Amino acid sequence: MPNIEVRGLCKSFGSHRVLKDVSFTVKNREYVVVLGSSGCGKTTLLKCIAGLYDVDSGSVFFDGVDYTDKRPEERNLGFFFQHYALFSHMTVRENVGYSLTARGLDKREIDKIVDENLSIVGLSSWSGNYPRELSGGMQQRAALARVLATKSKLLLLDEPLNALDSKIASILRSELKTLSKKFGWTVIHVTPNQEEALELADRIILIKDGVVEQVQSDVDSYLKPKTSYGAYFIGESNFLKAAVVDAHSVKYNGLMFSVSRDIGLEGDVLLAARPEKILFERHERNTLEGVIEAVHFLGKTTRYDINYKGKLVYVETSKHPKLKVGDSVELYFPPDDIMVYPLSQMPGDEVTVI
């Protein structure tokens, strides 16, 4: 069945408006990640789609049919809860079989489906245990098996990998992706973690303060985010305030910067550049001079905090040039890698613009 359309969704708690006119569509078999910082309304959005919250206005369509007023138990969705919500008074087997029991299937059939799904997640030998006897990773799998047993093709995942350590999270991430393609799921996955979003998503819906900021494919979300908030939240960016000279050049602090893409704006603009795109090179244009203030060795890469006229520019590179604190360096911003946004659209209060 599943393609999902969310149209003009609004939801308030008391005087606090959590979702403000949220609309988007999810295609059949698409893996969509809803990304946003905590408190941006993403869990509320998911619960509105599931029918666990009544919406103030707007509608939810599954395959073109309006489901807005349907009861949650009639929507036939698989919902994965943030802290799993495993029933503590039931064994793993009873948990996984709950949706089948609730539908009144007979015992033998339930057992068969439960066994299948427990073996998919590799918990067959734990079926008689209670959730509290399982490790975090196993609880997560048990919860996944419980969702799988619903046979629903449409999955809503609320921060499913959050409470896990990074190693297990990364293993489960790739399993999740494999399973979703194998079973042909349509997925809406909510997370505050941009790496998780980039790894899993076919498309990323970025939410800020209850408003859809941008909807783009995973690659575009990173390489050419539509908004400065996207450039800020997905990956990292240095932001510079500059003045437009013509369609392909701007002036920053008296220095000329070339920009490959069409600027299409006038007056003051906001430039954004990823730390890993900036090079330690000197060119005629697009170059700043600064002094290294701190060096952070991160393993795969090294990160440099560079003082440019009292403000910090971040550069990240995997080449490990032998630079140390106090060295003077030249920073080259390649024209292909400069993103331009209207100055009115500031990414956030906590962002410094250099």
Add this chain to the structure above:
Amino acid sequence: MVSGLGLKRWGKTQIICLIALLFFIFVIFLPPVYVLSYAFKSSFVLNESSKIALFNSLLIGGVVTIFDLLLGLPVAWVLAKRKHMHFRFLIDTLIDMPLVVPTSILGLSVFYFWNDGMGSLLGLEGGLISKGPLLITLLHFVFTFPYVVRSIEAAILQIDATHEQAATMLGASPLTVFRTISLPLFKAGLISGAILAYTRSLSETGATMMVSGFYSTAPTIVVDYKTAGDIHSAAAISVVLIGIAVILLVLTKLLSASFRVPMSTVWPSEERMLSRKYVKARDILVSLLVFLVILLPTFYIVLSRLDVVKPETILALAGDSMILESIFVSFVVGLIVTAVNLMLAIPLGILISKNMFKLGNLVDTMGDVILLVPTSALGLSLSLFWKNFSLNEFLVLVLAHLSFTFPLMVKPIAASLTGVDPHLEDAARTLGANSRKVFRTIVYPLIKPGILAGLIMTFMRSLSETGATMSVSGKIKTIPVLLVELFNKGGMDDNAVLACITLFAVSFAFILALKKQEVNNAQH
């Protein structure tokens, strides 16, 4: 290992706690259970009328508890789940009223409602329901109901709502979710509420005496025996009552651990239908019953006899030295008892919450036992105990009240002390505060709601207790005792009714204060 108040060393805290503990054991705990020593006397027999009275009590308790659960469950559910309901604060407060209104006044109100009130409404000469088992049941239903609602509501509030949401997303209808997820998770609250209601019904004395007529329950027969001077029969049935109470306490702990609600089978279509079709009918029925059987009888005395609140009767009451004196005695005893218990409950609350000397659990359970001892048995025990020391009557009254109110004070204080994160205390210590300063600046502000709850409950219980007070009082009478006596002698004049209404108003003011405090806490 978090040390909290720095219990590695013996300090002032420890010594104060130890003194409080000794006082607790010898003055608070021992007197109520003193009667148990009669179990070992050769004269220990349960005669025929005691057995009948005991059976009556057990039966009434059972019937009352079943109806409490049937009606209390939906009420608790609605209170727990609909936090933004209209008039929620009012409903919440009204349901708690029978907890704080002195039971003797409740007895009077319930009697007037079902006898005179409904009688004259239906044109019946002798009243609708006369004194006897049915009226006792209706009365017990009124004052046990809040216990059941509160226990269940508290347990429901503990449930993580995402569990219920998860079950919903897995396709379960509301009834199925309730039966297979919610109920198993709050069954402990259900069981403890039921036991509380049952033991309370088993032990209530004063009000029951007003509506029992010639019918005897175990507590009323204790009073009868004692009045007739038959201490041995009174002691025997008291021992049995205490025994039952303790067995029930143990059963609660065992039951709530092992009791499993059947849930392996679900009837999806039937349950789905039930979840929708009859919900409205159920809500209307429950509201009607609560209104008719709980609220209206509780408030009837105020609603029907407001005519006595006028200048003449107030002046008459002011001249009625007997009633005034009783009211005065009640308030003085209440205040003394509250003050002494507070001083005692803070060190003992600390002892319980920190499990000091490894005695925390024991002291806590001892408190539970006092709560469970039926009040007339408790009164008998207290009077037998304090008779051994020829003390002044007023002092005995105060000591008796200290005993049965103490658990009400220490429970909320210990609970809020347990809720204080020990890291906060440690943090304050590392910031240079000594233990007194830690208590004053960190602990005290955090446990203030618990202290307030304890203060109000202690004072109200002291003000309203009838059964045990009767057993220890001779010439000095508290107001509930006087009211029961006046009522049974047929001497309820306007002055007495006005006194009832006054006490009712005081109770209402206290419960409002308590509720406001709760609401404020919830907001912080």
